Every structure is written in structure tokens, then in C-alpha cells.
Amino acid sequence: MKTAKRLESIHEYYFSQKLREIEELNKQGEKVINLGIGSPDLAPHAEVINALQEESRKSNVHGYQGYKGIPAFREAIANWYQRWYHVTLNPNTEVLPLIGSKEGIMHICMTYLNEGDEALIPNPGYPTYRSAVQLAGGKVREYELKEEADWMPDFAALEQQDLSNVKLMWVNYPQMPTGQLPTQELFEQIVAFGKNHNILICHDNPYSFILNDKPMSLLSVDGAKDVVIELNSLSKSHNMAGWRIGMLCGAKERIEEVLRFKSNMDSGMFLPLQVAAATALKLGKEWHDGLNAEYTERRKKVFSLLDNLECTYAKDQVGMFVWARIPSTYKSGFELSDKILQQAKVFITPGGIFGSAGDKYIRVSLCSPVALFEEAISRILKS
Template identity: 55%
Template sequence: MLPQAKRLNDVKEYYFSTKLREVRSLIDQGKPIINLGIGSPDLAPPATVMDALKNADIHGYQSYQGLPELRKAMALFYKKYYKVDLTFENEVLPLMGSKEGILHISMAFLNEGDQVLIPDPGYPTYSSVTKLIQAVPITYALKEGNNWWPDFEEIEKSDLSKVKIMWVNYPHMPTGSNASQKLFEELIAFGKKHRILIVNDNPYSFVLNDHPKSILSVSGAKDIAIELNSLSKTFNMAGWRVGMVVGHKTYLDAILKVKSNMDSGMYYGIQKGAVEALGLSSDWFDDMNKVYKERREIIWKICEQLDCTYDKESSGLFVWAKIPSNTNSTELTDHILYDYDVFITPGIVFGSQGEGFIRFSLCVDRSKMMEVLGRLNKPQIS
């Protein structure tokens, strides 16, 4: 057999890809698994968005930069909710999901051997894509005692001369920590000081969060920062694959060089649906978050049954819970999976700093969550 490329030697299959195969196998064996591990919205997109998709009648290739009206809608969305001015012609680039953007950004700015600052805990794709590009991931610890924010003094103890990109993600996944304006200002100052491109991955702004923020709201941010965003969680359109990268024209031009060689444009109907979604009133977020608040209350009760603690001020689509000190995250989640038929994500998946925590998704109907409560019935954890 033809051997795989060397770039795959340090890259593992995505955790959820392998674990969900195991979960499906258990279901096939007749196990009544309830999945509280995956952040795939189960709620429907807005009805007007569905109508726009159904009424689409253009099926040819589309522009690599997306419809002008989509870019306009994205720019207006940023102005309305983040108070950020973007020129739609060249400061907005639609993507087929923001995950695509992680690869495109990395390909556009990293050479072999360049270094990348990656949060721990954080989204595993930042590290795996860095390795695929044959750059070097350098993790920086996020700690509970520091609100899951970077410790700049600690980071600056290392040689940063080879670092080209710093990934940040606020509201943070998996912890739900929110950034302050001061933190964003510090990130921009750090990026300028060390000539490091700051990339904020920002898909959770509107989930259980009354104060959405963009790093581009900081004065001078466009000089050294770009931002990824997505309609997946905001409008329950995860499978549609609609995201965006926004920032200075120079950065987006480089990303477009990669993107235009990787796809042939986003389906017209999806773009029209995205335009419709971006123009909705804030009532949409209020109604969506009412559902998530009810579900989160139940997850908090599940946490208490498991003797876990949690932060009621966190945002996003998950509850990040601290487990009892006499166990570890994998042991606990495997125990719950095999003995109670409930899948929860162990914190170690997100990095070494995630050990001692587990993550619950809010993307499950409350009746299923109540069933989990009944199944657990205060398990004894040893």
C-alpha cells in the first residue's frame, strides 16, 4: 500500500470522529445512548431562511468571494451588533464554515517551521491544522484562576521570534469564558509588539451572551488581527456551512489566494438563506436563548448530581464543569457512557489544562436531559 504523507505522522483523527463511531456502535447494539457531547444545534433555522433556500433557482458555480449582497449583509451585521465598520467589497470574505477558514488562514500565512500559539484548553483543529501545514504548535495555558485568559507575562518568557499566528477564541470554547474589552486591547498590543497575527474565532457571540464583542472593535485592530465568525450556532445552520473571515483587505487577499484554489463558490441558495438570517431582528436571539437557558438549568442539575461545579456567568453552547478531584475526565465520562448510556465530552480532549473538567452540550431536547437526570440518580464516583 502507498504510505501516507509524512505530514500525517503527528496528526490524529479528530476525537469526535472516532468517538462517535464507538457511540454509533453502541446504538447499533441496542444501547439507548443520549449524546450530550456534540455542539450541533438541534433547533431549526429561521423559517424565512428555509424559504430562501427552497426558492433558489440558480445552480451554477458562484463567485469565490460570495454574492455582493451576502458580503453587504455580513458587514451590516458587524456594524449593528459589534459596532465594527467593514468595507463589504474587500474586508469580508464568506467561507464554507469557519473551520475551512482555519486551514485557509494557516496556508496563507505559515511556512514550514513557523510557530503558532494555540490555547490550552482550546479547539483541537487549531493544532492539527498547524501540524498539517508543517508548522509548529506552541500551546499557551489558559487557567481557571485567570478566567481562562492568556497570561501574557508567562507567554513572553519564551522566544516568540518564530511565532506568526496566535489563535484566540472568545467567547471561549470549551469553557464559555468571555473576553473583556481590556483583554482584546491587550491582545492587539501583544500582536503588534511581536508582529504576530491575532486570529479570533468568534462563533458563540450570541449564545447565552447579552454583550457580543468583536476583537476588531479595538482601535487599530485591523493592522494585526482578523476574525472568524459563523452562522452555525447563531442561526442553527451548522450543516449549511456558512462562515466568514473579516479584517484588512491585505490579509483577506492572501486568504482568497488559497480559497479560490480550493473550492468553486458557495451554493447560491445557501447564500440567499444566509442573507435572510443576517437581517433578522434581535428577537431571534432572545427566542433561541430562552430555549438554551431552560436546557442549561437542567444541565446544571446534572452537574450537581455528579458533584461537579460550574460557572453560571459563562456563555456559549456548552456547560464546562469541574469534576471531583478523585477522578479524571476520561474515567468519569467512560463510566457515564458505559454504565448510564450517556455521552459527555472529557475535558482532556481540549488540551492538558482541560483535565479535571467535562463538557456538556446544550443541543439536546430538554426531555432527553430530564431522562439523563433520571438515569444518573446520584452515581457514586470513585
């Protein structure tokens, strides 16, 4: 049986392959320390878990749900955006709950891209942007982000290009994998660029609360809703990655357009999950402060680990990873990553999986306890 042509340029997700390799090493008794994947290891708030348990006990909550989510959840999202981002959203028309924001990337590409349409994606950037564009039949056009430019787009270079066939631009700040924070000026430039070229700006915003006390939304820029839609998620900010709870926010017209596709892909989100998610979104500053205090201690250990590897890095980066340049003695992050895995049985993500501009970098996840980082450092020093 032949697979569809749309899969010809799509490969298995890197982490899917690597996890199998690590699993095989573990079966051999190696006990690999995985510092690669950004899956929070801490639990959600107890009130969130209680809400899920209590709601799940009810007999009338187990059926299909509406495609737009329950009003209480949409209102919680709108209130959360107002409270933290100072963005006003109409919960009835400008908010769409998602079964994880990753599905939203695919929904957006399928909604707007025709065969041959182009989408701008960052290099380095989240690999799913590329695969979703290609699966939708679109063409990827990379825009390179450089360390010397603070990992921000070169708009002057973009303006020199023929952008007539570009329909979407994927942006992501705080940026993954580099941890670069946005500035107000950058956000204003992105919105202006979208308006000048009639390009829909798709902002992926799951990291704004991690090690960052000033969360920002691209929708906060005046007139942003004319050209911007924003994905967000509870995976990182509320330790709910496996719950698959995300959201799309934007103008009424954009929400309705994406819903036309999404409503053919799923049958709504489990009601108790929505109630629990609404509870999570009501948590206060003390929740984020506590979470970030833990990540701060972990990041200190990661800095120490990277120092031992003679890598260089910016200490002001945010998010749940640390991005670091490898020593010149290695050809690529893949080489360093493979060496550490083979010799120390510690897995660190090579930056090249995020694009060619990441070849000279590695990325370390903060999603492990301090003791595990200490063990990883000990192994590396002994190897």
C-alpha cells in the first residue's frame, strides 16, 4: 500500500525516533537521563486535579461536547488574557478551545493554505510549523534568526523578497528553542509587516509564563486582530501537557474560518477537562512564582552542566529550556549530543533539529528535578 504524496517530505518526528533509541538503551540497563523533551514533570495545582475528579463523578458529563467549548471555559480564557496580557477578547466569538495547541498549528495551515501557497517559518523554530505547512500542501519559506540579531527577524531582508505568494507567517516569542524574549518594538514590527503584505501572522505563545514575570501577547498591539491569530496552551504554564488543552484567539472571522476545519476533525473536549482548565486559569501570581522558583534552581544546574561542556549561553533567556552554543571543537550539536549519550548516557537535544541555523547549538530541558541534573553533571565529568 502506497502512502499519500503529502507524506513524501514528512519524516517521523525526531523525538519519536530518539525515544525508541533511549528505550533500547534502558532495556540494556543503561538508565539514560533524558534532558531533551519539554514535558513538565511537576503536577498541576491540587485544585485543578480536584476539579477534574469532582466533575468526572457526575453522570451527565461524559457525552459529546460542543465544538466551541463550554461558555465557562471560553470566559475563563478571555479573563486570563485580560488579566495577564491586557487583551480584551469576546469569549463568544474570539476564543476557540483546542485539544492542545499543536493541533491548532495543523488546523490553521489546513484552513488557509492552498496547494503551492507559501508560509514563512523561523529557522531555528518548532519543527511542527514546517511539517504542518507541507502536509497542507503549502511551501515552506524560511526566515533565518541569528544570535547576533537577538534571534529576531530581519525585516529589511524580508522586504527585499517577493512576498506575493506568502499567506502565513509563523512567529513564536518567547522563542523556542532560543528562549529569546520579545520586545514591544518587535511585536509592533511583526504586526506592521503582516498588514503591509496582507500576511496572516500566526503567533505561537506557550512559553510566556516560564521564567518570565512580564507575559506578553502579540494581540496586545493596536490593530493586531486585523492580521494576527494567537495560539496558547496550559501545557507549560500549568503543568498540563498530557491534558491536551490549548486555545486559539483572534478576530471573530478567523475563529469561524478555523472552526469550519476543526469541527470536521474532532467532537469537542471532555467536559470535566474544560471545567478543570477554567479552574487552572484562575490561579494567581503565587502559582507562577512557585513554579518559576523551581525552574530557577534547575536552570542554575543546567548552566553548570553547560559550563562543564564548555558551551556558551545567554543567562537572560526564558522558557523551559536553555539554548547554548557548542564549542568549536565539535562540527555540530548532533556530534556533541551523540557523544554525551554514548559516553555519559545523558540525552541532550541537538539544535539542528530546529533548522540549519541551530546546527551549532544544543538545547537542554528544565523538566527534571535538581537531583537528576546533578547526576547528569556527575556522569559527564566522569565520561
